[in-house]
Amino acid sequence: MVKINISGLRKYTVMFVLGILMVLFSFTSPYFLTFRNLTNIISQNTHFIIVAIGLSFVMIGGGIDLSVGYQMSLVGVVTAMLMVVYQFPAWIAVILGLIMGTILGLLNGLIVSSIKVFPLIATLATSIVFQGISYMVSKANTFRSYPDEFLFLTKGKILGMPFDVFLTLVLAILVSIVYSETVFGFRLMALGGNEEASRLSGINIRKMKITLYTLCGFFTAIGTMVMISKANTTNSSFGPGTEFIVLTAAIVGGISFMGGEGNIPALVTGVFILAVLGNGMQLAGWGTYAQFIVRGLILLGAVTFDEYQRKTRNSKQKRSVPEQLHVKES
């Protein structure tokens, strides 16, 4: 029997797809494959990568968080108001913003793990609540011009690269190690693979889920800081929409919609596939609206592929258990 490591194979598939896309777009526009454009693509997507890493915790664990967009909206306006309206020092505003994001994640975790509803619906509901709070807090105002210390997040340089790129790299490596080398990462894969078996093995499912959503909230808050620092402005409409971009990127990047699989290099590649598509289409003069259509189709395609892969895996297993003889006893 030939052993094929699906997730390993998929990691290289997505990198291959990214390569093809880049070659294609370099033909359509002479500006695409320039150093300046490529560094632009990277620095424009750091916050997406950070949020996608956060979401990957939840998704690998078999859940989903659709509220990351409005978490960003809420955390963004609160952090900005602390700096601009209330004149808090940047570092205090950032810490308070991160704490707030973590609490929003914790709330999601508590809700999903105690009321046993689909996380898709539960987080859609909290998303709407966060939206309401965000607009109530900001009164639909825009807050701009942040202190220099805060802008250092994206304008500052460390080791020759922008600080946010460095931060993203550090987070990606850190979480990559968490996934492949730690007990926590291992149990996370187990939870996503088979929740009931995890429970019977003695994993505390509830605690684990709460932790995952909390981590997602924390990473989303970090991503928010990078996003509003990059723009040097924010209002309640900054953030929403991110959930679908990172969700698509995650699924393209091989984080299974059903949980139990995923790795960070492929996830990051997934974000870049979307980014390169958007950038390349822009340079080719396709406009923003066409990008939405393409993005939607990609999400559909990626989910279909994911489902197909899961089915082949399960049918393989069914074939190998030929005689299911007895009726299950309750």
Add this chain to the structure above:
Amino acid sequence: MNTEYAVEMRGICKRFGGVHALKDVDLELRHGEIMGIVGDNGAGKSTLMKILSGAYLADEGEIYIFGKKVNIQNPQDSFNLGISMIYQDLALFNNLDVTKNIFVCREIVRGPFGIFLDKKSMYQKAENLIRDLRVDIQSPKLNVASMSGGQRQMVACARAIAFQSKILIMDEPTAALGVTEANKLLGLIRNLKDMGLSILLITQRIPDILAIADRVFVLKGGQRQDVLDVSLITLDDVVTMIVRGKAGNGKQISGVEYKSFG
């Protein structure tokens, strides 16, 4: 309370809503014996065992392990007492390989606060385990999704005995297996007994019980009927007891042949 027993369950009751799944059940498992648990569908076999493994909580009753009264609240408590259960649906992780399946929630750790996996030791131990059990799993890195039913049972067994379990509960281990694989598994269970484990074996296949068990515990309608010594009975005796309950308190059912059971 009696230290002669590995497991002693006293007056176990369990209700699911209006259904009285177990009514005042007593069970005693001796050291190093294999005890078959039999009964018709819905007799309460799995429920009784799941209470012992911590998957369910009993409404009433007491449990003694090696003569000591214990309080089993969850699967981890049960595991800490040296009890392992292999579930009917196997409870394996299709996205993980053999080694990882064996070690979920019982990882070998290293580093500060034990946050890192010691993968090398885990694969080494899994390889030794597979060798000691003499099961035909080619590699500890094989993904369990691609395995046969028998191999999956072996992985579940390896998982159960890898951690010095003293009491093993198996729920219909041979149900999904072909004849050859089932015989291999029965051989393995006998080996486990020789290694000193006390084993509770739920099954519908009475011949399995007659082949390897020391005693057989019969449940009917959530009530203990009797415990029979395997050396003194025939297949028909067991089948009769399953269907009619304990002689005298069950109703006579006439005109039905149950000889082809199992």
